[in-house]
Amino acid sequence: MTKILPFLLLLSFIASGQNSNRKANPNRGNSAIQEWETFNGSDYSIRYPSNWELDDSEQMGTSLILFSPIEHSKDQFKENVNLIIQDLSAYNLDLDDFVELTLEQVKTMISNSTLVESKRINKADSEYHKLVYLGDQGMFKLKFEQYCWVINEKAYILTLTCERNKFPIYKATGEKILNSFLILN
Numbered sequence: 001m002t003k004i005l006p007f008l009l010l011l012s013f014i015a016s017g018q019n020s021n022r023k024a025n026p027n028r029g030n031s032a033i034q035e036w037e038t039f040n041g042s043d044y045s046i047r048y049p050s051n052w053e054l055d056d057s058e059q060m061g062t063s064l065i066l067f068s069p070i071e072h073s074k075d076q077f078k079e080n081v082n083l084i085i086q087d088l089s090a091y092n093l094d095l096d097d098f099v100e101l102t103l104e105q106v107k108t109m110i111s112n113s114t115l116v117e118s119k120r121i122n123k124a125d126s127e128y129h130k131l132v133y134l135g136d137q138g139m140f141k142l143k144f145e146q147y148c149w150v151i152n153e154k155a156y157i158l159t160l161t162c163e164r165n166k167f168p169i170y171k172a173t174g175e176k177i178l179n180s181f182l183i184l185n
Contacts (some may be wrong), residue, residue, distance in 0.1 A: 023171075031129040039064065044156070046083070047180035049173060053078075066177065068170065077140055079162040079170045081177050086155040095120075099129045102148060102157075110135030126151075126183065134164060143167040147178055154185050 034049040039056070041063060048054065054065040061084060068079040087138045093101070099118070106113050110133070117132035129147045149156040158181050162173035 042085075043184050044083070045180075045182045045184065046158075046177065048081070048177050068173075077163050078165060079137060079160075079174070081158065081160050081174060082160075083181075084155075084157045086157065087153065088123075088150065088155050089153040092122045093150060095127065095129055095148065095153075098150050098155050099131070099148060102131065102146075106131075106133055106135070110137065121147075143166075144172065145171075145178065147181070149183060151183055156181075 007046050023182055034051055036047050037050050037054075038045055038047050041056075044063075046064070046066075048066045051069050053069075055065045056063070059065070063083045063085050065083075070078060078103040081152050088098070103115065104114040104117070105119070113133055115131070115133050117130065119130050121128050121130055126149065128149045131144070131148070133144050133146075135142055135144070143157055143164045146157060146159040148158075158178055160170070160178055162170045162174065169178065
């Protein structure tokens with residue numbers, strides 16, 4: 001692909017070095033015993049556990065970030081789900097083009113990146129592309145699960161980011177959050 005585009009996706013939000021007054025939560029990955037809340041954005045909605053922290057300040061180009069509870073006082077990374085909505089009206093990209101661009105960016109922006117899964121998902125009301133990849137950012141060895149939609153000249157990029165060794169703990173809750181995402185167009 002020869003198009004030069006601004007960096008379209010935030011692959012993760014590193015929550016290192018953040019101070020938190022919240023206490024450690026032993027139920028961090030267990031969504032079965034938690035209450036869930038709904039956040040309604042301007043053209044989307046998403047559900048998340050009530051003990052996760054919602055940040056919709058649009059920092060770092062995100063529309064929102066959902067942070068898992070801190071695990072213990074030495075925890076330097078908060079697993080998270082982030083959403084980026086990117087205007088594509090100037091680029092004439094469909095979902096195939098966008099996924100190709102995303103994969104190129106993963107290779108160049110994430111150290112030691114490895115693609116684990118890439119597949120198209122068709123649901124009754126929408127089509128999106130699921131990517132799972134590994135990579136390093138600083139001292140963190142991460143695993144990303146990312147869903148991408150291109151609808152009405154907008155890209156919606158929803159990413160679960162976990163430390164690799166904690167991904168199995170957060171997978172069920174993270175995927176429940178990802179699968180709750182609705183685009184209201």
